[in-house]
Amino acid sequence: MTQSAARPAGRRGQRLTYLVKRLEMAERARMEEVLRPLGVTLHQYTALSILEAREGLSSAQLARRHVVTPQAMHQLIATMERDRLIERRPDEGNRRILRAWLTEHGVQVLKECHRAVDDVEERMLSRLAPEEAVAFGSALERCLESLTVPPEGLARHGDRTA
Structure with a gap:
């Protein structure tokens, strides 16, 4: 396969990386x-979603999962705590570590957020047939894995090029 054939372009000849970035920007704006x-x-919303999946994270753990600096996470946590979306409790093993938990109010707000974001996703996929939407999601997951899993680990994770 030639180098150019290995790099499919969008309908207008735009690089896929450019289209992915434009999609991300449009999705974030919506x-x-x-x-x-x-x-x-x-x-x-991202931090609340992470806590929904795994409550009781420390600020440092949440920062790593959110891919933000500890300083940015500190501000984010302070704001979410002030808005009663989360509460922090001391770790039982180390009282200096504060772990974050969703409050009842936070759970309700997150449910509303999920509904709103579901609408955005539905709009984003509205021009795709259901099977295309499934294939698109699967393709995105494989592309992400290709860029985040070390090359030697790809074969173990089902690399389709091997």
Whole structure:
């Protein structure tokens, strides 16, 4: 396969990396639009979603999973705590570590956010047939894995090029 054939382009000949970036920017803009009336920022929504999947994380753990600096996470946590979206409790093994938990209010707000974001995803996929949407999601997961899993680990994770 030639180098150019290995790099498919979009309908207008745009590089896929450019299209992915444009999609991300459009998706983020729409998400910010629908989250704003709920009083939640995109960063807060991401952090709340992470805590929904795994409550009791420390600020440092949450920062790593959110891929932000500890300083940025400290500010984010302070704001979410002030807005009663989360509460922090001392770790039982080390009282200096504060672990974050969703409050009842945070759970309710997150449910509203999920509904709003579901609408954004539905709009994003509205021009795809259901099987295309499934294939698109699967392709994105494989592309992400290709860039995040060390090359030697790809074969173990089902690399389709091997």
